[in-house]
Amino acid sequence: MAGKSRILVVDDDPEITAMLSRSLSRQGFEIDATSSTEDALTRCASVPYAAAILDLVMPGRDGADLADALREKIPGLPVVLLTGYSQSPLIEAARRRPATAVFTKPVSIGDLADFLKAEIR
Numbered sequence: 505m506a507g508k509s510r511i512l513v514v515d516d517d518p519e520i521t522a523m524l525s526r527s528l529s530r531q532g533f534e535i536d537a538t539s540s541t542e543d544a545l546t547r548c549a550s551v552p553y554a555a556a557i558l559d560l561v562m563p564g565r566d567g568a569d570l571a572d573a574l575r576e577k578i579p580g581l582p583v584v585l586l587t588g589y590s591q592s593p594l595i596e597a598a599r600r601r602p603a604t605a606v607f608t609k610p611v612s613i614g615d616l617a618d619f620l621k622a623e624i625r
Contacts (some may be wrong), residue, residue, distance in 0.1 A: 508534040509554035509624050514544045514570065515586065516562045520609070524557060531617040541565040548577045554624045557616070560587040560606070571604060582623035586611060 511533045515521045521537040528535050536551065538544050541564055544556075556574055558567035565573075571583040588609045605619050 508532060509620070510534045510536060510551060511620065512544060512547065512551075512553045512556040512574075513537040513558075514541060514556065514562070514567070515539065515559040517559070520559070520586070527613040528557075528617065528620075531613065533617075533620065541570050544570060545573055545577070548574050553578060553581065555582040555584070555620050557584045557586060560585045561589070568604075582620070584616060584619060 509532075511528060513521055513524050513528075513535055514537075515524070516539050518539060521539065525535040525537045536547060536553075538547065541562060544558075547553075548556075553574075556571065558570055560567040562570075567585045571581075571585065574583070575581050583604045585604060585606045586609055587606060607616060607619075
């Protein structure tokens, strides 16, 4: 991974976005974090993100739908969906999407960083 890869983090919980931002920055990633799906779409129009980490269950648009919308702007974008639920129809549907991993909160930063490094080209 040459240089710092820029990762978009979207979660409606500010504690989660802060923790992910700090932890992944220590892993060598550059992080842009937001709690708004609309803000994420606006940012994605002008920033070439290497990957996105999205909360699966958020107010308004869920993370899987947001992933599809982001991939329209950045084809092939690797996406990690985070969820606090162990079982949900949303999880199974999300796993069927390409280059998508689903991690359960609390997430292992090591596992998350390993996935990102493997998926970012």
